[in-house]
Amino acid sequence: MKKYILTLDEGTTSARAIIFDECGNVVSIAQNEFTQIYPRPSYVEHDPIEILSAQYSAITECIIKSGLKTSDISCVGITNQRETVVVWNRLTGEPVYNAIVWQCRRTAELCEELKSQGLEEYIINTTGLKIDAYFSGTKIKWILDNVEGAREAANRGELLFGTIDTWLMWKLSNGKIHSTDQTNASRTMLYDIHNLCWDKKLLEILDIPESMLPTVQKSGSVYGDIDIMGANLSVCGVAGDQQSALFGQRCVNVGDVKNTYGTGCFLLMNTGTTAVKSNNGLLTTIAATTENSPCEYALEGSVFIGGAVIQWLRDEMKLIENAAQSEELAIAVSDSAGVYIVPAFAGLGAPYWDMYARGTICGLTRGAGRNHIVRAALESIAYQTNDLITAMQNDAGVCVTSLKADGGASKNRFLMQFQADISNADVICPKNAEATALGAALLAGLTAGVIENTDSLNADATTFTPAMNDDIRQSSLDGWRSAVKSTISFSKE
Numbered sequence: 001m002k003k004y005i006l007t008l009d010e011g012t013t014s015a016r017a018i019i020f021d022e023c024g025n026v027v028s029i030a031q032n033e034f035t036q037i038y039p040r041p042s043y044v045e046h047d048p049i050e051i052l053s054a055q056y057s058a059i060t061e062c063i064i065k066s067g068l069k070t071s072d073i074s075c076v077g078i079t080n081q082r083e084t085v086v087v088w089n090r091l092t093g094e095p096v097y098n099a100i101v102w103q104c105r106r107t108a109e110l111c112e113e114l115k116s117q118g119l120e121e122y123i124i125n126t127t128g129l130k131i132d133a134y135f136s137g138t139k140i141k142w143i144l145d146n147v148e149g150a151r152e153a154a155n156r157g158e159l160l161f162g163t164i165d166t167w168l169m170w171k172l173s174n175g176k177i178h179s180t181d182q183t184n185a186s187r188t189m190l191y192d193i194h195n196l197c198w199d200k201k202l203l204e205i206l207d208i209p210e211s212m213l214p215t216v217q218k219s220g221s222v223y224g225d226i227d228i229m230g231a232n233l234s235v236c237g238v239a240g241d242q243q244s245a246l247f248g249q250r251c252v253n254v255g256d257v258k259n260t261y262g263t264g265c266f267l268l269m270n271t272g273t274t275a276v277k278s279n280n281g282l283l284t285t286i287a288a289t290t291e292n293s294p295c296e297y298a299l300e301g302s303v304f305i306g307g308a309v310i311q312w313l314r315d316e317m318k319l320i321e322n323a324a325q326s327e328e329l330a331i332a333v334s335d336s337a338g339v340y341i342v343p344a345f346a347g348l349g350a351p352y353w354d355m356y357a358r359g360t361i362c363g364l365t366r367g368a369g370r371n372h373i374v375r376a377a378l379e380s381i382a383y384q385t386n387d388l389i390t391a392m393q394n395d396a397g398v399c400v401t402s403l404k405a406d407g408g409a410s411k412n413r414f415l416m417q418f419q420a421d422i423s424n425a426d427v428i429c430p431k432n433a434e435a436t437a438l439g440a441a442l443l444a445g446l447t448a449g450v451i452e453n454t455d456s457l458n459a460d461a462t463t464f465t466p467a468m469n470d471d472i473r474q475s476s477l478d479g480w481r482s483a484v485k486s487t488i489s490f491s492k493e
């Protein structure tokens with residue numbers, strides 16, 4: 001009986017392979033890091049061939065470690081860093097340029113131009129996205145405009161574009177699959193999320209030939225076979241990392257929310273079949289679904305500096321030796337003694353959107369010490385997350401009573417409890433921390449019929465319930481709002 005699911009979890013810094021059984025348990029994991037290339041300040045690239053080989057050797061190591069044969073594997077799921085662009089020649093299979101990574105800001109000026117052409121409203125209405133260098137569209141244009149011969153080759157129909165899922169499938173199928181899924185497509189700034197097709201007007205504006213673009217499928221659907229160690233394995237699930245985590249956390253009903261507490265935080269709320277347009281600067285994106293269900297949407301917001309504030313305490317302030325120690329110091333004091341840290345190191349995102357804001361520490365008194373500062377740093381992660389939750393509640397008109405958590409900083413019990421307290425919502429941390437990979441595995445497993453129901457998944461979870469009284473919550477939130485206000489007005493001086 002083939003009952004195992006192989007998942008490719010291709011992230012920003014490493015490629016991992018994970019084998020799950022039909023109950024969603026992890027059987028085996030392997031991981032390889034790859035090089036981050038910084039050719040100029042604010043430019044970020046990856047070598048697509050290195051990603052492929054890092055991914056492939058993680059797959060073989062994972063299979064060998066598991067003791068399974070490829071014939072035990074029923075299907076493959078893929079989840080990937082979103083928005084990152086690869087352009088390659090379909091005749092030679094060679095990339096024409098390095099992958100331009102989502103973090104890369106090289107097209108910021110081009111984005112300003114698009115704004116000055118008055119395209120903001122059109123782009124948000126069509127793609128659900130704000131005009132930003134993050135998204136794939138302007139990166140593809142950059143390659144066509146800057147790599148010698150690229151535009152001519154693209155016009156001859158010789159070049160293909162893909163996000164990393166597409167690139168891996170094309171290579172591993174020997175050029176037979178040129179597809180992506182709706183969640184990845186919805187991050188390109190080229191995809192009409194309402195009519196579910198590439199948008200011809202945007203392709204024209206950015207001068208991108210449609211012949212380069214992959215076919216878009218449902219996240220849970222059959223993409224075709226890839227060759228793994230001489231065996232043909234069927235790819236049955238693909239989703240961008242954040243939507244995959246939303247699915248893996250089983251946030252499949254309207255109002256379900258997950259937050260990934262990593263370097264930054266990514267909060268997504270399932271809004272069902274309604275594409276909710278945000279009044280607070282959040283993004284509207286497609287959620288992962290399987291073949292027979294209708295298209296669903298999510299609201300997405302991100303905290304730029306999440307776990308990174310803890311890295312800052314460790315590396316720059318030298319207040320802690322490691323991230324885990326932050327918990328010990330935070331619980332050594334009963335509160336933050338009125339200290340607030342607003343870690344706007346790279347500006348403030350939703351709902352404030354102030355790119356010029358810079359970090360502040362407010363409310364210092366003579367008695368404020370190291371433990372208070374550490375505690376205030378952890379609290380800032382929860383306050384920023386709470387701002388996003390509030391914005392989503394307002395946009396979607398639903399009340400959030402629980403939140404699923406994952407990512408490195410979700411191991412911090414103080415942070416999880418403070419989040420529950422300040423958001424007045426249960427915070428649920430599943431024992432299986434692999435929510436992102438699990439999402440792709442479930443999409444594949446449900447499509448291939450290896451997984452029939454998902455009821456028992458994530459049953460083993462720790463729930464943090466709110467324990468703060470309303471007055472303290474209100475005064476704490478008031479303090480945070482004043483701190484944010486001071487931060488914004490300071491940067492305006």
Ligand code: ADP
Binds near residue numbers: 311410
């Ligand atoms: P990413 O995928 O963004 O690299 P991870 O999910 O691996 O991030 O999480 C790493 C982040 O989590 C780091 O910023 C680190 O400071 C933070 N972190 C890890 N463990 C803890 C902890 N116990 N308490 C607080 N923050 C933590």
